[in-house]
Amino acid sequence: MIEAQALTKRYGEKLAVDELTFTVKPGVVTGFLGPNGAGKSTTIRMIMGLDAPTSGSVLVNGRRYAEHTAPLREVGALLEARAVHTGRSAYNHLLALAVSNGIPRRRVDEVIGLVGLEQVARKRVGGFSLGMGQRLGIAAALLGDPATLVLDEPVNGLDPQGILWIRNLLRGLAEEGRTVFVSSHLMSEMALTAEHLIVVGRGRLIADTSVAEFIESASRNTVRVRSPQATRLRSLLAGPDVSITTQEDCLLEVSGMSATDIGLVALREQLPLEELTPIRASLEEAFMELTDDAVEYGTERKAS
Numbered sequence: 001m002i003e004a005q006a007l008t009k010r011y012g013e014k015l016a017v018d019e020l021t022f023t024v025k026p027g028v029v030t031g032f033l034g035p036n037g038a039g040k041s042t043t044i045r046m047i048m049g050l051d052a053p054t055s056g057s058v059l060v061n062g063r064r065y066a067e068h069t070a071p072l073r074e075v076g077a078l079l080e081a082r083a084v085h086t087g088r089s090a091y092n093h094l095l096a097l098a099v100s101n102g103i104p105r106r107r108v109d110e111v112i113g114l115v116g117l118e119q120v121a122r123k124r125v126g127g128f129s130l131g132m133g134q135r136l137g138i139a140a141a142l143l144g145d146p147a148t149l150v151l152d153e154p155v156n157g158l159d160p161q162g163i164l165w166i167r168n169l170l171r172g173l174a175e176e177g178r179t180v181f182v183s184s185h186l187m188s189e190m191a192l193t194a195e196h197l198i199v200v201g202r203g204r205l206i207a208d209t210s211v212a213e214f215i216e217s218a219s220r221n222t223v224r225v226r227s228p229q230a231t232r233l234r235s236l237l238a239g240p241d242v243s244i245t246t247q248e249d250c251l252l253e254v255s256g257m258s259a260t261d262i263g264l265v266a267l268r269e270q271l272p273l274e275e276l277t278p279i280r281a282s283l284e285e286a287f288m289e290l291t292d293d294a295v296e297y298g299t300e301r302k303a304s
């Protein structure tokens with residue numbers, strides 16, 4: 001469980017995280033979503049005790065990170081991917097981590113198996129691909145068998161196979177009853193991976209909702225109807241909660257009525273239909289709309 005309470009981080013003039021209050025519960029994958037610069041990495045660093053809040057607090061499994069006597073056994077993290085340049089093998093890298101944290105040696109073999117690195121465990125980490133590096137990072141996060149996992153943009157730069165692997169792994173870890181908190185700036189990715197969403201923009205909380213609710217609110221509930229008898233159909237569909245616009249002679253856009261109900265009216269009146277299409281805003285569109293005012297217009301934007 002992760003509990004943030006009015007969590008705030010200021011860097012000089014810059015308010016990177018602004019009074020964030022949320023709870024990440026065990027048993028489901030929770031997506032931490034927001035445009036670039038929204039404050040996700042800063043929040044994650046504070047969860048992991050790598051940065052101190054300016055005010056407010058964040059607890060992992062009931063305590064601040066620094067208050068845990070064996071933090072690796074409480075919370076495992078995969079922080080933003082960075083190049084690993086090391087002459088050590090994956091096995092030795094994990095073994096060193098295990099030994100310095102009082103974790104038994106056999107756990108190293110277990111996590112290597114869990115992430116599927118058996119074939120390359122004795123090879124130098126310096127020669128690993130990005131995907132292998134991510135697997136190693138996840139193995140390190142799992143080393144202490146923690147109840148809580150925090151992953152910062154774990155699918156960045158991965159191929160579709162690697163993305164699918166991480167997605168299934170995270171779901172499996174949540175099903176075991178762990179708290180899984182995973183950041184991304186891609187709504188489409190989170191819709192496939194997470195069950196719950198915490199959305200931030202400019203350091204502030206924008207939404208704390210289930211993915212299902214988000215998708216529901218994202219759909220515009222408009223239906224495109226094409227019929228050679230559009231005018232007659234229009235008069236039959238008209239009602240207090242229904243709004244209809246005529247796009248072309250034979251084409252209507254109907255809001256406030258389902259495609260099924262429109263189809264039934266047409267059937268009853270024996271009106272031919274050439275098209276009956278529910279139109280949904282894409283998740284990415286809905287996410288952009290939600291965070292529109294919250295996108296950080298940094299130097300890159302100004303330059304373009």
Ligand SMILES: Nc1ncnc2c1ncn2[C@@H]1O[C@H](COP(=O)(O)OP(=O)(O)OP(=O)(O)O)[C@@H](O)[C@H]1O
Binds near residue numbers: 011015038040041042
């Ligand atoms: N050490 C720092 N000093 C000054 N400003 C910082 C520092 N770290 C982050 N910031 C600023 O705080 C804001 C939030 O950054 P953060 O990296 O947490 O966002 P993010 O949501 O993780 O974005 P991204 O997806 O780009 O990593 C940004 O404006 C960033 O420039």
